Amino acid sequence: MQKRSIRRAQINVLLEKLLSLHQVIYAPQKLGNQVDFAPLRDLQDLTLDHIQTVRSAKAALFPPVEELLRYQRAGVETELQDRDLTNLAEQVLFGTRPCDAAAIAPLSAVFTTDDQDAIFARRLERTTVISVSCERSDGDCFCTSVGVGPGDSRGSDLLLTRLQDDEYLAEILTAKGEALLQLAPELFGPEPAESKEAHLAKVQKRFDWEALHDKLAGAFDHPFWLRTALACLGCGACAYVCPVCSCFDIQDEGSQKKGRRLRSWDSCGLALFTLHASGHNPRSIQSQRWRQRMMHKFSYMPDQLQQLGCVGCGRCSRACPADMNLIEQVENFLFA
Amino acid sequence: MEALQKSAREALENHKAKVIIGYSEGSGGRMRPIFVQSPAEAEKLTWNDRCTQNLAVYIAKPEVQKLGKPALVAPLPVLRAVLQLASENQIKEGDLLVLALSDGRVTELSQFSEMEEFVAKTPTHLASKDQEAIERLEKMTPQERWQYWQSELTRCFKCYACRAACPMCYCSRCTVECNQPQWIPVPAHPLGNWEWHLMRAMHLAGRCVSCGACGDACPLDIPIHLLTMKVEADIHREFGSQAGMKVQSEHALSSFKVQDKENFII
Amino acid sequence: MTSFSNLYKPYLLRIERITEEAPGVRTFRLAFTDQQEKERFHFKAGQFGEYSVFGEGECTFCIASSPTRSDYIECTFRQMGRVTSALMNLEEGDTIGFRGPYGNVFPLEAWQGKSLLFIAGGIALPPMRCVIWNALDWRDRFKNITILYGARTVSDLVYKHELQEWQTRPDVNVVTTVDPGGETPDWKGKVGFVPTVLEKMAPSADNTIAIVCGPPVMIKFTFPVLTQLGFEPDKIYTTLENRMKCGVGKCGRCNVGKLYVCKDGPVFTYAQLKEMPAEY
Ligand SMILES: Cc1cc2nc3c(=O)[nH]c(=O)nc-3n(C[C@H](O)[C@H](O)[C@H](O)COP(=O)(O)OP(=O)(O)OC[C@H]3O[C@@H](n4cnc5c(N)ncnc54)[C@H](O)[C@@H]3O)c2cc1C
Ligand code: SF4
Ligand code: SF4
Ligand code: SF4
Ligand code: SF4
Ligand code: FES
Numbered sequence: 070m071q072k073r074s075i076r077r078a079q080i081n082v083l084l085e086k087l088l089s090l091h092q093v094i095y096a097p098q099k100l101g102n103q104v105d106f107a108p109l110r111d112l113q114d115l116t117l118d119h120i121q122t123v124r125s126a127k128a129a130l131f132p133p134v135e136e137l138l139r140y141q142r143a144g145v146e147t148e149l150q151d152r153d154l155t156n157l158a159e160q161v162l163f164g165t166r167p168c169d170a171a172a173i174a175p176l177s178a179v180f181t182t183d184d185q186d187a188i189f190a191r192r193l194e195r196t197t198v199i200s201v202s203c204e205r206s207d208g209d210c211f212c213t214s215v216g217v218g219p220g221d222s223r224g225s226d227l228l229l230t231r232l233q234d235d236e237y238l239a240e241i242l243t244a245k246g247e248a249l250l251q252l253a254p255e256l257f258g259p260e261p262a263e264s265k266e267a268h269l270a271k272v273q274k275r276f277d278w279e280a281l282h283d284k285l286a287g288a289f290d291h292p293f294w295l296r297t298a299l300a301c302l303g304c305g306a307c308a309y310v311c312p313v314c315s316c317f318d319i320q321d322e323g324s325q326k327k328g329r330r331l332r333s334w335d336s337c338g339l340a341l342f343t344l345h346a347s348g349h350n351p352r353s354i355q356s357q358r359w360r361q362r363m364m365h366k367f368s369y370m371p372d373q374l375q376q377l378g379c380v381g382c383g384r385c386s387r388a389c390p391a392d393m394n395l396i397e398q399v400e401n402f403l404f405a
Numbered sequence: 406m407e408a409l410q411k412s413a414r415e416a417l418e419n420h421k422a423k424v425i426i427g428y429s430e431g432s433g434g435r436m437r438p439i440f441v442q443s444p445a446e447a448e449k450l451t452w453n454d455r456c457t458q459n460l461a462v463y464i465a466k467p468e469v470q471k472l473g474k475p476a477l478v479a480p481l482p483v484l485r486a487v488l489q490l491a492s493e494n495q496i497k498e499g500d501l502l503v504l505a506l507s508d509g510r511v512t513e514l515s516q517f518s519e520m521e522e523f524v525a526k527t528p529t530h531l532a533s534k535d536q537e538a539i540e541r542l543e544k545m546t547p548q549e550r551w552q553y554w555q556s557e558l559t560r561c562f563k564c565y566a567c568r569a570a571c572p573m574c575y576c577s578r579c580t581v582e583c584n585q586p587q588w589i590p591v592p593a594h595p596l597g598n599w600e601w602h603l604m605r606a607m608h609l610a611g612r613c614v615s616c617g618a619c620g621d622a623c624p625l626d627i628p629i630h631l632l633t634m635k636v637e638a639d640i641h642r643e644f645g646s647q648a649g650m651k652v653q654s655e656h657a658l659s660s661f662k663v664q665d666k667e668n669f670i671i
Numbered sequence: 672m673t674s675f676s677n678l679y680k681p682y683l684l685r686i687e688r689i690t691e692e693a694p695g696v697r698t699f700r701l702a703f704t705d706q707q708e709k710e711r712f713h714f715k716a717g718q719f720g721e722y723s724v725f726g727e728g729e730c731t732f733c734i735a736s737s738p739t740r741s742d743y744i745e746c747t748f749r750q751m752g753r754v755t756s757a758l759m760n761l762e763e764g765d766t767i768g769f770r771g772p773y774g775n776v777f778p779l780e781a782w783q784g785k786s787l788l789f790i791a792g793g794i795a796l797p798p799m800r801c802v803i804w805n806a807l808d809w810r811d812r813f814k815n816i817t818i819l820y821g822a823r824t825v826s827d828l829v830y831k832h833e834l835q836e837w838q839t840r841p842d843v844n845v846v847t848t849v850d851p852g853g854e855t856p857d858w859k860g861k862v863g864f865v866p867t868v869l870e871k872m873a874p875s876a877d878n879t880i881a882i883v884c885g886p887p888v889m890i891k892f893t894f895p896v897l898t899q900l901g902f903e904p905d906k907i908y909t910t911l912e913n914r915m916k917c918g919v920g921k922c923g924r925c926n927v928g929k930l931y932v933c934k935d936g937p938v939f940t941y942a943q944l945k946e947m948p949a950e951y
Contacts, residue, residue, distance in 0.1 A: 103626055117700065123624060131561050136593040137679040140725040145764040147725060151677050184919045186678055208433050218428065289928065289948040299468055300438045306566035316923035319916045320591045325726035333592035339450050339565065341582050342924055343914050351913060351950045357907035369929035390570050390622035392437035393643045584753045
């Protein structure tokens with residue numbers, strides 16, 4: 070790891086350079102009243118003074134809709150056309166927060182443990198992550214409760230932290246980060262004298278995730294779920310904005326003669342998710358689906374993949390139409 | 406506020422309802438639904454113009470039904486949703502109580518006829534920001550309007566929060582969930598999104614109580630309520646019927662009259 | 672650079688033979704269209720696959736043939752929804768997609784020297800048929816083999832020919848039953864629900880493995896009977912069927928507690944089930 074410095078204007082020069090190399094840059098931009106990740110076309114659109122984007126950057130690694138293969142049938146013969154993974158574009162995630170970068174590990178654990186999901190793995194291989202530390206947080210953020218922090222470098226290739234005005238500390242963390250430095254070494258200055266700690270948001274630790282994990286282990290039949298999930302409407306909002314949620318559906322589109330097999334985002338919050346063709350549904354009511362969400366993130370994933378399913382970004386709390394605030398849910402559960 | 410809390414407390418104490426479904430202060434300046442089961446908890450109930458969720462959506466939820474007879478804290482759109490649900494035979498007289506809100510007063514209503522009277526006396530115009538937005542859309546050329554919805558609907562990621570928040574989207578199996586035939590493509594690509602939203606707008610034609618809850622629920626701020634509100638306003642103008650006003654009402658799109666205008670058929 | 676191969680790309684299999692088993696239930700005998708793929712393909716009893724009709728989608732069936740017969744694989748399915756209806760319309764010679772084999776296995780090797788008691792209900796005979804043929808092809812490795820199979824009505828019994836074949840074998844004890852009211856005038860089997868018939872049969876639990884597959888109600892009432900008969904929970908095996916899409920532990924929909932039915936199952940012992948939440 071090496072530490073350098075870079076000025077705000079030079080960051081733009083670096084991004085221009087990447088754009089000129091035909092790299093796709095996903096970066097936070099103002100869209101109406103919201104700030105969200107989108108492919109960057111004009112550097113004017115870039116925003117860095119927001120707290121958190123509405124959606125996470127996971128769409129760049131795990132798109133909402135993605136082709137798995139194509140098929141074509143002539144008579145009784147079928148021909149399959151595999152995805153060509155050699156032409157996936159090199160891409161940069163820019164302006165991800167430390168929590169977003171930390172979410173790549175659990176996402177990748179799902180897609181690459183045991184059987185490797187080639188499309189995901191290949192995309193990840195072609196992705197460079199340039200994160201920007203958090204100077205501010207809001208009441209929905211709880212990264213520090215789930216082992217992440219506002220200046221954490223995990224998952225990033227390059228981490229920028231604003232020290233003052235337009236001066237940033239640049240931590241070059243991986244070979245991909247090193248490649249960025251090599252692309253334009255002249256943009257980077259020497260290591261600043263100051264350390265980043267004083268410039269990071271103060272995010273209060275709200276709960277102990279290990280205690281939560283342990284309590285959940287015996288809590289499947291706890292009356293808590295029925296009581297607290299009353300408000301939950303059963304939509305996919307929380308899962309679709311979440312940087313870690315990775316459930317998907319597989320659907321064919323086209324005729325029996327010709328078409329594509331697609332995968333698309335899905336959510337354990339939706340009633341159809343587990344419905345059997347017979348009409349039987351192992352999770353027939355919403356409280357069971359809400360429990361699955363909590364269990365999956367804080368109990369099953371740590372047990373099975375050694376990864377927490379939540380990085381504390383707070384997006385689900387901000388997006389929920391029924392204000393099912395995750396921190397409060399956790400706190401209430403721990404005291405229940 | 407106090408009047409509301411008092412009515413709620415009384416309804417529980419006098420066993421007129423087992424649970425009050427109302428609004429309370431939530432996190433981060435948001436409001437949240439609250440399910441009050443004991444008189445002491447009634448003090449958490451509140452009401453302000455940030456209460457945009459339509460609480461009638463909870464009537465059909467099995468877990469909520471288990472709590473017993475509900476009393477709904479009901480600003481006008483909630484009340485209209487109740488009447489519309491009644492007109493669609495989704496609830497029966499006596500299934501619920503409403504604590505109707507208007508001008509800071511709380512009126513307890515238990516009969517559908519009382520609710521009809523109450524609604525008839527209350528102006529049903531849209532919120533000014535929605536009215537203005539619809540007028541802006543009406544002034545656009547068809548191409549501009551197409552562009553507008555194209556860019557809005559392309560962003561949709563089909564989380565179905567709009568549907569989940571809509572009291573009239575109570576179908577146990579929505580059309581998007583039927584796959585024989587597959588009416589609407591499942592993935593959230595532009596075509597799938599268009600078909601989903603046009604389908605929903607058509608299903609709500611003459612049924613939308615114009616609460617705006619769907620648009621408010623959308624995490625991506627897609628003003629999806631403008632679509633259903635506009636169709637509802639057109640139906641009101643063309644056919645004279647308005648959703649959520651009467652229990653015995655003819656649904657514009659499912660009843661035929663000889664004098665119906667047919668000038669839309671080209 | 673890492674080498675990448677598409678997890679979701681199916682093999683192409685040709686339908687060699689279609690057997691009408693019962694109303695709405697068919698068996699396909701399927702052969703690999705690619706010889707190399709066929710040679711590389713191995714599976715064990717208990718595993719399943721994702722079968723697809725392109726343009727309609729994929730659905731999950733167990734492999735109903737025995738791994739000891741490696742020229743083909745078979746599946747038996749009931750028409751339920753979109754994909755199974757499309758499968759119904761296919762003819763011999765058509766190609767379908769197949770991904771697999773997925774999931775864990777019945778530990779047949781570990782059962783050597785023991786008696787086997789198979790208890791199946793309705794369309795759930797297919798997952799069992801694979802183990803039954805596997806065991807019969809290795810007949811000398813096991814002691815008694817008993818098959819108790821029940822369906823709602825006589826016409827709902829699947830694998831009628833095979834049932835007859837097993838019935839005529841001296842080394843297998845086959846008992847068939849139909850639910851009360853489901854019998855025909857010439858029905859020679861028993862009349863009664865599977866758990867009740869089992870109770871009357873009272874098979875010995877001594878050195879015996881019980882394999883139970885069937886609709887949830889049948890399983891629910893069969894476990895207590897087996898327990899009463901002295902079967903230890905870890906000597907009772909069953910398979911779970913949760914809604915699946917990926918089959919490989921990625922899509923997140925088939926879990927029962929922290930276990931994925933597609934990866935950690937579909938074969939579970941009653942001892943395991945007792946530790947798992949009832950989410951199936
Ligand atoms: C391990 C295992 C083994 C099995 N073995 C067998 C077997 O040997 N034989 C057998 O007959 N069956 C077996 N099954 C059951 C079989 O998988 C189902 O009956 C089959 O998948 C039905 O598929 P379908 O396409 O016909 O039904 P569908 O029409 O796809 O309906 C099935 C499910 O698809 C979903 N669905 C419906 N509409 C939509 C939509 N619009 N969007 C998204 N999802 C939708 C719903 O969840 C619905 O419950 C097994 C299942 C499992 C898990
Ligand atoms: S918690 Fe909120 S966002 Fe998540 S499913 Fe429930 S209502 Fe939707
Ligand atoms: S569960 Fe909520 S807070 Fe945790 S990572 Fe997902 S969106 Fe963020
Ligand atoms: S969109 Fe139509 S089918 Fe779907 S829930 Fe709403 S009214 Fe029902
Ligand atoms: S809530 Fe918004 S993003 Fe979700 S389905 Fe509705 S319009 Fe699409
Ligand atoms: S079928 Fe996808 S996780 Fe099991």
